[in-house]
Every structure is written in C-alpha cells, then in structure tokens.
Amino acid sequence: MEREVRILIVEDDMIIAANISLQLGNLGYEVTGIVTRGEEAILHVRENPPDILLLDINLKGSLNGIETAKAIQTFKDIPVIFLTANTDEATFASAKKTRPKAFITKPFNKLNLQRTVELVADQIWVQEHPVRHSFLDLEVLGDRIFIRYNGKMEKVLLDDILYMEADRNYCTVVTENGNFVLSCTLKTMQERLPNSSFMRVHRSYVVNLSKLDVIADDHLEINRKAIPLSKANRDFLFKRIQAI
Known part of the structure; x- marks a missing residue:
C-alpha cells in the first residue's frame, strides 16, 4: 500500500485554507498543517517537511509566497503548487523562476484542485518508483x-x-x-x-x-x-x- 502524500497548506485566508484541507482529506491526502505566514511555512518545512507545498502567492507579512518558496528551496527541494488570484504576466514570470509544478487560479473548484494535486502526486510517485x-x-x-x-x-x-x-x-x-x-x-x-x-x-x-x-x-x-x-x-x- 502506498503511503499518503503529505501536503502543507500556506494560505492566509483561513476559510479558504480550511476548505482546501477538508477537500484534500476527503481525497486521501494527509495535511501536515495550515499556516498563514511565510515565516511559519519555513519553520514547518524544517521541522516536518511535506511532500507538496500548496502555497498562496499573495501572503501577508514580510514574505510573499514567491519569496517563501525561494527561501525553502535553499534547504529543501519540495514540489510547489501556487495558489493565486493574480493572472498578470509579471506575477507569473516571477513565480515561474521558482520552478513550481503547477498553478491553481482562484477561485477554483474541487475538480480543479483534485486534478492538479493528483498530477503532482503522480510525479512524486514516479520519482520514488524508477x-x-x-x-x-x-x-x-x-x-x-x-x-x-x-x-x-x-x-x-x-x-x-x-x-x-x-x-x-x-x-x-x-x-x-x-x-x-x-x-x-x-x-x-x-x-x-x-x-x-x-x-x-x-x-x-x-x-x-x-x-x-x-x-x-x-x-x-x-x-x-x-x-x-x-x-x-x-x-x-x-x-x-x-x-x-
């Protein structure tokens, strides 16, 4: 039996974060935590690294999602799925430099979330099973x-x-x-x-x-x-x- 894919949700809107957590749990994924700030995400990854980072680009605080991804990538290679309400080219170009696995544009539905996470989880499975x-x-x-x-x-x-x-x-x-x-x-x-x-x-x-x-x-x-x-x-x- 394959182990559960572990996902950290980094989202400062707790209603959205709780909804995502519920949907991921129903799909069989393990949510390692919900954090609202980039600094908290960095600490969480150091102490309890997940398999996937579900990361909002527009985080409040001193670090936005893109800066958080860059900071984490200095010590841990974790696949990133960006959540974003911005579809402008400048944001996309900046986020692309962190080599994310996927983007989910807000507002999103359950099927969009399910398929995106499943594609990234499948990539992880392939890497672990050469x-x-x-x-x-x-x-x-x-x-x-x-x-x-x-x-x-x-x-x-x-x-x-x-x-x-x-x-x-x-x-x-x-x-x-x-x-x-x-x-x-x-x-x-x-x-x-x-x-x-x-x-x-x-x-x-x-x-x-x-x-x-x-x-x-x-x-x-x-x-x-x-x-x-x-x-x-x-x-x-x-x-x-x-x-x-």
Missing part, C-alpha cells in the same frame, strides 16, 4: 513472472502487479515496488497472464482485479490512479466482480 526497461522476453511461472533486466531474470509476483498500460508497441507493468517497460504489446502481455486475475478494461489498460479500489461507470481506481473503463468492457467487468 522505471526499469526490459527489451527481452519474459517467463511466466505459476504465481510469478520473470523479467530479464540488467542481464538477469528478475522475479515479479503476479499479486504485486497493479495494472499494465499500453504505449504503442511497448507495455508498462506497474507494480507496488516499481515499473517495468517491456518491448511487447499489451495484447501479448495479456495473453501470457491468467485471465482469472487480469482483465482488459480499456484498449490501453489491463488491470489486476484484486487491486481495484473504486469502480465507477466510466473509470476505475487503483492506488488513486484513475483508469478509464470502456463501455464495451463495463458490463463484463461487473459480471466478473459479482462472480468473485
């Missing part, structure tokens, strides 16, 4: 597969596979411990694995049925990753789930 490339064959044996990597066959338990994603003539196998990019199509990979556990839910995705967290009409979720569910596969999936 992709390993394999351009040779693989062997399937009972409850595991062996992928040739760095001159040796590396074991991957089928139960550790979350899902597989197509990328033209390649296939990315996403596991709980890392990713493998294989030089075979998703169709070929699907044919090699037991259909009792794995199912194609979209032209670009095969999922491990035992890893499903959410099933909606048009998508699935595994470890907070949204996976599209095609209409052609939806009814069959529901039948499979009922049978299980």
Whole structure:
C-alpha cells in the first residue's frame, strides 16, 4: 500500500485554507498543517517537511509566497503548487523562476484542485518508483513472472502487479515496488497472464482485479490512479466482480 502524500497548506485566508484541507482529506491526502505566514511555512518545512507545498502567492507579512518558496528551496527541494488570484504576466514570470509544478487560479473548484494535486502526486510517485526497461522476453511461472533486466531474470509476483498500460508497441507493468517497460504489446502481455486475475478494461489498460479500489461507470481506481473503463468492457467487468 502506498503511503499518503503529505501536503502543507500556506494560505492566509483561513476559510479558504480550511476548505482546501477538508477537500484534500476527503481525497486521501494527509495535511501536515495550515499556516498563514511565510515565516511559519519555513519553520514547518524544517521541522516536518511535506511532500507538496500548496502555497498562496499573495501572503501577508514580510514574505510573499514567491519569496517563501525561494527561501525553502535553499534547504529543501519540495514540489510547489501556487495558489493565486493574480493572472498578470509579471506575477507569473516571477513565480515561474521558482520552478513550481503547477498553478491553481482562484477561485477554483474541487475538480480543479483534485486534478492538479493528483498530477503532482503522480510525479512524486514516479520519482520514488524508477522505471526499469526490459527489451527481452519474459517467463511466466505459476504465481510469478520473470523479467530479464540488467542481464538477469528478475522475479515479479503476479499479486504485486497493479495494472499494465499500453504505449504503442511497448507495455508498462506497474507494480507496488516499481515499473517495468517491456518491448511487447499489451495484447501479448495479456495473453501470457491468467485471465482469472487480469482483465482488459480499456484498449490501453489491463488491470489486476484484486487491486481495484473504486469502480465507477466510466473509470476505475487503483492506488488513486484513475483508469478509464470502456463501455464495451463495463458490463463484463461487473459480471466478473459479482462472480468473485
């Protein structure tokens, strides 16, 4: 199970901050704190560093959001998402120098917040789970597969596979411990694995049925990753789930 992404909210409007905190909590993120001043944010990051900084550009006090981001970056590299009511070019150019991961323009809605934070959280996950490339064959044996990597066959338990994603003539196998990019199509990979556990839910995705967290009409979720569910596969999936 993946650990929760930890987020520090730096916002001097407490009504907005409380609303953001509630929404992030409902989405499964851990809010490490809400602070209203840049100086407090710097101290908080030193003592309890989060994974993401959700940082208002127009903070009151001696440090605005951009200056706060610069000060934090002198001692800690943390992805920044700026909150701003200003859309002028000068503010954007100044904030851009701190290399933020994203901007959220006020007023924003729940979906905008959810998608922006999810994109940044996904980048963090990728950094923590480096992709390993394999351009040779693989062997399937009972409850595991062996992928040739760095001159040796590396074991991957089928139960550790979350899902597989197509990328033209390649296939990315996403596991709980890392990713493998294989030089075979998703169709070929699907044919090699037991259909009792794995199912194609979209032209670009095969999922491990035992890893499903959410099933909606048009998508699935595994470890907070949204996976599209095609209409052609939806009814069959529901039948499979009922049978299980």
